[in-house]
Amino acid sequence: MHSALTVVIWLLAVLLLVCFLLWVYVNVRARGLDSHVGSFRCWARADTHSGWSSGIAHYGVETLSWYRLVAFSTKPVFTLARRDLRVSTPNRRAVDGSIVEVQVQAGEERWEFAISPASYNGLVSWTESGPPTGTNH
Numbered sequence: 001m002h003s004a005l006t007v008v009i010w011l012l013a014v015l016l017l018v019c020f021l022l023w024v025y026v027n028v029r030a031r032g033l034d035s036h037v038g039s040f041r042c043w044a045r046a047d048t049h050s051g052w053s054s055g056i057a058h059y060g061v062e063t064l065s066w067y068r069l070v071a072f073s074t075k076p077v078f079t080l081a082r083r084d085l086r087v088s089t090p091n092r093r094a095v096d097g098s099i100v101e102v103q104v105q106a107g108e109e110r111w112e113f114a115i116s117p118a119s120y121n122g123l124v125s126w127t128e129s130g131p132p133t134g135t136n137h
Contacts, residue, residue, distance in 0.1 A: 026070055033058065033067050040122065042066070043114040044077075052114060053077075059126050064104075066111070080106035082130045090120050 033039060038059035043052040044066055054069040055077070064085060065076035084107050090100035093114060100120050104111050115123070 025072070029071075029074070030056070030069055038126075040115065040119040041069075042119060045112050047110075048112070057113070057123075059122075062130075064123075064126075078109065078111065080104065080109060080111075082127065085127050085130075087120075087124055087127055090117070 033056045034041065036058055039056050041054070042057050043054050044057075045052050055066050056069060057064060057066045058076075060082075062082050063079045064082065065079045067076050086105045088103040090102050093099045093101045098116060099114050100117055101112060101114050102120060102123075104113055104123075113123075
């Protein structure tokens, strides 16, 4: 009986250690993503019938990448090309105006973001300041 109790205690200790290490990994990953220059917090969904997922979007030189906030993967869930990116006008979703909802589309891929007005202004500025998409001869 004594050895069975010792085994159970060790198994619980190992389980707690694994859970703690997973928690640390997820938090360090999220802080790392959030600390990059050009990152902003936002919620995203593929369509109006899907639920919102919290995440962090990151402006690259030529792409906008979105990462799920709580995840084990280091890869973005989706990446949109800057040259094709179109951002809709914002729709206010919070009574105090602290959240706006916008549609973001690049080619055939369409996503909805719920972001702060400041992040919306940054997104539009980043999109508009990209290199020209057409060629003039």
